[in-house]
Amino acid sequence: xxxxxxxxxxxxxxxxxxxxxxxxxxxxxxxxxxxxxxxxxxxxxxxxxxxxxxxxxxxxxxxxxxxxxxxxxxxxxxxxxxxxxxxxxxxxxxxxxxxxxxxxxxxxxxxxxxxxxxxxxxxxxxxxxxxxxxxxxxxxxxxxxxxxxxxxxxxxxxxxxxxxxxxxxxxxxxxxxxxxxxxxxxxxxxxxxxxxxxxxxxxxxxxxxxxxxxxxxxxxxxxxxxxxxxxxxxxxxxxxxxxxxxxxxxxxxxxxxxxxx
Numbered sequence: 301x302x303x304x305x306x307x308x309x310x311x312x313x314x315x316x317x318x319x320x321x322x323x324x325x326x327x328x329x330x331x332x333x334x335x336x337x338x339x340x341x342x343x344x345x346x347x348x349x350x351x352x353x354x355x356x357x358x359x360x361x362x363x364x365x366x367x368x369x370x371x372x373x374x375x376x377x378x379x380x381x382x383x384x385x386x387x388x389x390x391x392x393x394x395x396x397x398x399x400x401x402x403x404x405x406x407x408x409x410x411x412x413x414x415x416x417x418x419x420x421x422x423x424x425x426x427x428x429x430x431x432x433x434x435x436x437x438x439x440x441x442x443x444x445x446x447x448x449x450x451x452x453x454x455x456x457x458x459x460x461x462x463x464x465x466x467x468x469x470x471x472x473x474x475x476x477x478x479x480x481x482x483x484x485x486x487x488x489x490x491x492x493x494x495x496x497x498x499x500x501x502x503x504x505x506x507x508x509x510x511x512x513x514x515x516x517x518x519x520x521x522x523x524x525x526x527x528x529x530x531x532x533x534x535x536x537x538x539x540x541x542x543x544x545x546x547x548x549x550x551x552x553x554x555x556x557x558x559x560x561x
Contacts, residue, residue, distance in 0.1 A: 328349055329417060331345060332344075334352070337422040370468075458545055482553075523543045527539060541555050
């Protein structure tokens with residue numbers, strides 16, 4: 301179910317970026333229950349959720365970027381859950397700029413062979429002093445890293461977390477995930493140290509929009525990941541990487557360029 305959940309997340313991200321209400325609504329089950337950050341106390345049913353999405357997206361003239369960061373996914377064969385910190389950068393129809401984070405939780409079930417969202421809950425904290433929503437908050441990267449290390453030492457999850465951190469420019473998270481003697485190699489780079497990686501390779505994170513995992517395999521301390529990367533100013537590309545992970549730390553990364561689209 302994990303890959304189906306990630307596919308739904310990717311569809312939602314793409315739909316919000318393009319303001320495609322139909323694609324943004326298709327991911328929900330017919331009897332979905334939504335607790336939104338504004339409006340009514342509760343929205344019930346796919347039609348109500350679609351109407352709310354139409355109202356929200358109609359206030360935006362242009363969506364510059366939208367992402368669902370700090371993903372935490374749990375799942376079984378029939379049920380799944382995902383929490384995230386969502387971030388949008390947009391221009392409103394009134395000419396204002398919107399740049400905010402909010403919290404979101406989605407619950408998934410398999411219905412007639414398809415995984416759908418049956419409950420979604422969005423919220424932002426509020427100030428007890430003035431009763432106003434705290435829409436200017438940003439996630440604390442060091443806090444995200446600490447929480448992740450407490451809940452998971454699984455190699456595949458650590459590998460996926462490194463891509464998420466790179467995509468979201470969470471340098472502190474990567475610094476924590478990489479071992480002190482970390483080594484990075486690619487056809488263009490031979491055995492870069494941790495410091496050299498951040499100097500020469502990390503700046504590319506500013507261009508990365510999304511990673512999509514194509515294939516993942518694990519053998520001992522090794523994790524093999526084939527991914528499709530979408531980056532600003534160039535066509536999507538596919539690479540395969542070999543990560544060596546031990547005791548919760550990434551010891552090395554070897555990159556092999558190219559692959560079928």
